[in-house]
Amino acid sequence: MIIIGCLLLGWSGWSRAAEPVVLSVRAEPAGGVRATATILFPVEPAIIHRLLTDYAHWPELFDVRLRMAEVREEDGKAFTDIRIDHALLSGERRLLSETRTVPTGGLLTELKGGDFKQYRRFWKLIPVDGGAHTKAEFELLVEIDSNMPDWLLAVAMRRDLESHFRIIKEKALVQAQQELQSGRLVKP
Numbered sequence: 001m002i003i004i005g006c007l008l009l010g011w012s013g014w015s016r017a018a019e020p021v022v023l024s025v026r027a028e029p030a031g032g033v034r035a036t037a038t039i040l041f042p043v044e045p046a047i048i049h050r051l052l053t054d055y056a057h058w059p060e061l062f063d064v065r066l067r068m069a070e071v072r073e074e075d076g077k078a079f080t081d082i083r084i085d086h087a088l089l090s091g092e093r094r095l096l097s098e099t100r101t102v103p104t105g106g107l108l109t110e111l112k113g114g115d116f117k118q119y120r121r122f123w124k125l126i127p128v129d130g131g132a133h134t135k136a137e138f139e140l141l142v143e144i145d146s147n148m149p150d151w152l153l154a155v156a157m158r159r160d161l162e163s164h165f166r167i168i169k170e171k172a173l174v175q176a177q178q179e180l181q182s183g184r185l186v187k188p
Contacts, residue, residue: 027150032143118143
Protein backbone atom coordinates (compact mmCIF):
# COMPACT_ATOMS: atom_id res chain seq x y z
CA MET A 1 0.00 0.00 0.00
CA ILE A 2 2.86 2.40 0.82
CA ILE A 3 4.53 1.70 -2.52
CA ILE A 4 1.31 2.34 -4.45
CA GLY A 5 0.80 5.57 -2.51
CA CYS A 6 4.32 6.71 -3.35
CA LEU A 7 3.78 5.95 -7.02
CA LEU A 8 0.44 7.74 -7.12
CA LEU A 9 1.78 10.79 -5.31
CA GLY A 10 4.95 10.83 -7.43
CA TRP A 11 7.39 10.49 -4.55
CA SER A 12 10.35 12.63 -5.57
CA GLY A 13 12.91 10.15 -4.21
CA TRP A 14 11.95 7.57 -6.81
CA SER A 15 11.95 9.94 -9.76
CA ARG A 16 15.28 11.52 -8.80
CA ALA A 17 16.94 8.11 -8.48
CA ALA A 18 15.96 7.29 -12.05
CA GLU A 19 17.34 10.52 -13.56
CA PRO A 20 20.44 9.90 -15.68
CA VAL A 21 22.16 13.09 -14.39
CA VAL A 22 21.70 14.95 -11.12
CA LEU A 23 23.92 18.05 -11.29
CA SER A 24 24.55 20.87 -8.83
CA VAL A 25 26.75 23.86 -9.71
CA ARG A 26 27.36 26.77 -7.34
CA ALA A 27 29.80 29.58 -6.70
CA GLU A 28 31.90 28.99 -3.59
CA PRO A 29 32.04 31.75 -0.95
CA ALA A 30 35.86 31.54 -0.79
CA GLY A 31 36.16 31.72 -4.60
CA GLY A 32 35.71 29.37 -7.49
CA VAL A 33 32.85 27.18 -8.61
CA ARG A 34 31.99 23.70 -7.33
CA ALA A 35 30.03 21.16 -9.35
CA THR A 36 28.82 17.81 -8.07
CA ALA A 37 26.94 15.23 -10.06
CA THR A 38 25.66 11.71 -10.02
CA ILE A 39 25.47 10.27 -13.51
CA LEU A 40 23.98 6.94 -14.54
CA PHE A 41 25.69 5.46 -17.60
CA PRO A 42 24.07 2.46 -19.33
CA VAL A 43 27.43 0.70 -19.76
CA GLU A 44 29.90 -1.10 -17.50
CA PRO A 45 32.45 0.97 -15.52
CA ALA A 46 35.40 -0.32 -17.59
CA ILE A 47 34.10 1.52 -20.65
CA ILE A 48 33.69 4.82 -18.77
CA HIS A 49 37.14 4.36 -17.21
CA ARG A 50 38.73 3.87 -20.65
CA LEU A 51 37.08 7.03 -21.99
CA LEU A 52 38.21 9.08 -18.98
CA THR A 53 41.79 7.83 -19.18
CA ASP A 54 42.21 8.16 -22.96
CA TYR A 55 43.93 11.50 -22.41
CA ALA A 56 44.93 12.14 -26.01
CA HIS A 57 41.24 12.05 -26.98
CA TRP A 58 39.87 14.24 -24.17
CA PRO A 59 39.00 17.07 -26.59
CA GLU A 60 36.38 14.75 -28.14
CA LEU A 61 34.54 14.60 -24.80
CA PHE A 62 33.76 18.34 -24.75
CA ASP A 63 31.85 20.91 -26.80
CA VAL A 64 34.39 23.52 -25.65
CA ARG A 65 37.41 23.98 -27.90
CA LEU A 66 40.44 22.47 -26.26
CA ARG A 67 43.62 20.82 -27.38
CA MET A 68 46.17 18.63 -25.72
CA ALA A 69 49.54 20.41 -25.94
CA GLU A 70 51.20 17.56 -24.03
CA VAL A 71 50.22 14.20 -22.55
CA ARG A 72 52.77 12.27 -20.54
CA GLU A 73 52.04 9.07 -18.63
CA GLU A 74 54.51 7.67 -16.12
CA ASP A 75 54.44 5.89 -12.76
CA GLY A 76 50.67 5.47 -12.87
CA LYS A 77 50.08 9.21 -13.33
CA ALA A 78 49.10 11.25 -16.36
CA PHE A 79 50.43 14.77 -16.76
CA THR A 80 48.40 16.88 -19.20
CA ASP A 81 48.96 20.34 -20.64
CA ILE A 82 45.56 21.42 -21.94
CA ARG A 83 44.82 24.62 -23.86
CA ILE A 84 41.21 25.79 -23.50
CA ASP A 85 39.55 28.31 -25.80
CA HIS A 86 36.17 29.16 -24.23
CA ALA A 87 33.76 31.71 -25.68
CA LEU A 88 33.44 33.49 -22.30
CA LEU A 89 37.19 33.91 -21.81
CA SER A 90 39.54 36.10 -23.79
CA GLY A 91 42.29 34.07 -25.35
CA GLU A 92 43.43 30.56 -24.71
CA ARG A 93 43.77 29.33 -21.10
CA ARG A 94 46.35 26.81 -19.99
CA LEU A 95 45.60 24.00 -17.55
CA LEU A 96 48.47 21.87 -16.31
CA SER A 97 47.17 18.90 -14.36
CA GLU A 98 48.04 15.49 -13.04
CA THR A 99 45.57 12.59 -12.97
CA ARG A 100 45.96 9.41 -10.98
CA THR A 101 43.88 6.51 -9.76
CA VAL A 102 43.44 6.75 -6.00
CA PRO A 103 43.36 3.71 -3.68
CA THR A 104 39.58 4.02 -3.24
CA GLY A 105 39.20 3.43 -6.99
CA GLY A 106 38.46 6.93 -8.22
CA LEU A 107 40.24 9.15 -10.73
CA LEU A 108 41.66 12.32 -9.19
CA THR A 109 42.91 15.26 -11.27
CA GLU A 110 44.73 18.11 -9.54
CA LEU A 111 46.11 21.45 -10.66
CA LYS A 112 49.84 21.66 -11.33
CA GLY A 113 49.96 25.09 -12.99
CA GLY A 114 48.61 27.33 -15.73
CA ASP A 115 45.89 29.98 -15.74
CA PHE A 116 43.84 28.55 -12.88
CA LYS A 117 43.87 29.32 -9.18
CA GLN A 118 42.10 26.06 -8.31
CA TYR A 119 41.33 22.89 -10.22
CA ARG A 120 40.38 19.56 -8.69
CA ARG A 121 38.26 16.90 -10.38
CA PHE A 122 37.24 13.54 -8.95
CA TRP A 123 35.37 10.67 -10.63
CA LYS A 124 34.22 7.59 -8.72
CA LEU A 125 32.80 4.80 -10.88
CA ILE A 126 30.44 2.38 -9.15
CA PRO A 127 29.11 -0.77 -10.84
CA VAL A 128 25.33 -1.18 -10.61
CA ASP A 129 22.88 -3.74 -11.98
CA GLY A 130 25.41 -6.53 -11.57
CA GLY A 131 28.15 -4.46 -13.22
CA ALA A 132 26.25 -3.87 -16.46
CA HIS A 133 25.79 -0.15 -15.73
CA THR A 134 27.77 2.59 -14.01
CA LYS A 135 26.83 5.09 -11.35
CA ALA A 136 29.43 7.86 -11.51
CA GLU A 137 29.95 10.33 -8.70
CA PHE A 138 31.65 13.48 -9.97
CA GLU A 139 33.07 16.51 -8.20
CA LEU A 140 34.83 19.50 -9.73
CA LEU A 141 36.25 22.67 -8.14
CA VAL A 142 37.46 25.34 -10.57
CA GLU A 143 38.73 28.87 -10.12
CA ILE A 144 40.11 30.59 -13.20
CA ASP A 145 42.66 33.38 -12.91
CA SER A 146 40.41 35.97 -14.59
CA ASN A 147 38.01 38.82 -13.88
CA MET A 148 34.97 36.69 -14.79
CA PRO A 149 32.49 36.59 -11.90
CA ASP A 150 32.04 33.14 -10.38
CA TRP A 151 28.25 33.24 -10.88
CA LEU A 152 28.80 33.59 -14.65
CA LEU A 153 31.34 30.77 -14.64
CA ALA A 154 28.78 28.63 -12.77
CA VAL A 155 26.15 29.21 -15.48
CA ALA A 156 28.61 28.28 -18.23
CA MET A 157 29.95 25.31 -16.27
CA ARG A 158 26.46 23.84 -15.86
CA ARG A 159 25.86 23.98 -19.61
CA ASP A 160 29.32 22.62 -20.43
CA LEU A 161 29.05 19.73 -17.95
CA GLU A 162 25.59 18.72 -19.16
CA SER A 163 27.04 18.52 -22.67
CA HIS A 164 30.18 16.71 -21.41
CA PHE A 165 28.15 14.00 -19.66
CA ARG A 166 25.93 13.56 -22.75
CA ILE A 167 28.99 13.14 -25.01
CA ILE A 168 30.56 10.59 -22.64
CA LYS A 169 27.31 8.62 -22.62
CA GLU A 170 27.08 8.66 -26.43
CA LYS A 171 30.72 7.57 -26.88
CA ALA A 172 30.33 4.88 -24.20
CA LEU A 173 27.27 3.45 -25.95
CA VAL A 174 29.17 3.33 -29.25
CA GLN A 175 32.09 1.51 -27.58
CA ALA A 176 29.74 -0.94 -25.85
CA GLN A 177 28.03 -1.69 -29.16
CA GLN A 178 31.38 -2.21 -30.89
CA GLU A 179 32.50 -4.60 -28.14
CA LEU A 180 29.24 -6.49 -28.32
CA GLN A 181 29.54 -6.85 -32.09
CA SER A 182 33.15 -7.98 -31.88
CA GLY A 183 32.28 -10.44 -29.10
CA ARG A 184 34.83 -9.11 -26.66
CA LEU A 185 34.57 -7.46 -23.29
CA VAL A 186 37.75 -5.62 -22.32
CA LYS A 187 38.51 -4.63 -18.74
CA PRO A 188 40.81 -1.69 -17.86
